[in-house]
Amino acid sequence: MPADVTRVDIDLETDLAELYALEQRVVAATPAVLDTHSTDGFLAFLNAAGPVTVEGWRGPRGQLVGYLAVSGAGAVLELRSVAVDPSFQRRGLGRTIVRRAVELARLRGAARLELATAPGNEAARALYAGEGFAAVRLSTDHYGDGTDRLILAIEHP
Numbered sequence: 001m002p003a004d005v006t007r008v009d010i011d012l013e014t015d016l017a018e019l020y021a022l023e024q025r026v027v028a029a030t031p032a033v034l035d036t037h038s039t040d041g042f043l044a045f046l047n048a049a050g051p052v053t054v055e056g057w058r059g060p061r062g063q064l065v066g067y068l069a070v071s072g073a074g075a076v077l078e079l080r081s082v083a084v085d086p087s088f089q090r091r092g093l094g095r096t097i098v099r100r101a102v103e104l105a106r107l108r109g110a111a112r113l114e115l116a117t118a119p120g121n122e123a124a125r126a127l128y129a130g131e132g133f134a135a136v137r138l139s140t141d142h143y144g145d146g147t148d149r150l151i152l153a154i155e156h157p
């Protein structure tokens, strides 16, 4: 993990505007990422597979520079979203965040950690492959907006 970041809990009631501002910076820089268009749309996306737990990472000035959202309490933990502020990328934070998701899956006793990513999202795919995720299947029209997603998973995290 970069030395100048700290992991924090994110409360979606008090921190949503700040989290969505980060998400908008990420969407603007990464066409492959789904644009949820509003805080309500973003909240609905995060919670679409059940209530989410969100953790954030704050940089040296306290600014939010990354986050993860996971949902699921049973056999499958879903990594709903991972993002790093464009100005903070390529410094190892994405890998830290994915490793935290794997740790959360273990702590919750999940048999599988699963996520969906755009087939053309080269940065995300390289990150996930490096952390042991394997392709499970292609999900066509995954979000109902005509775009496909690749389902990746780690079994027995």
Ligand SMILES: CC(C)(COP(=O)(O)OP(=O)(O)OC[C@H]1O[C@@H](n2cnc3c(N)ncnc32)[C@H](O)[C@@H]1OP(=O)(O)O)[C@@H](O)C(=O)NCCC(=O)NCCS
Pocket: 026, 030, 033, 082, 083, 084, 085, 088, 089, 090, 091, 092, 093, 094, 095, 096, 115, 116, 117, 118, 121, 122, 123, 124, 126, 127, 128, 130
């Ligand atoms: C994917 C993302 C989270 C990576 O975050 P990051 O902090 O830059 O990642 P790291 O610095 O920890 O990089 C870890 C590995 O990911 C891969 N990677 C990261 N960015 C990459 C890029 N632009 N091109 C190719 N590989 C990349 C590399 O394998 C890298 O390892 P290396 O630095 O040893 O080469 C970040 O690019 C991001 O937020 N993207 C937009 C949101 C998104 O796509 N989220 C995933 C949706 S499923």
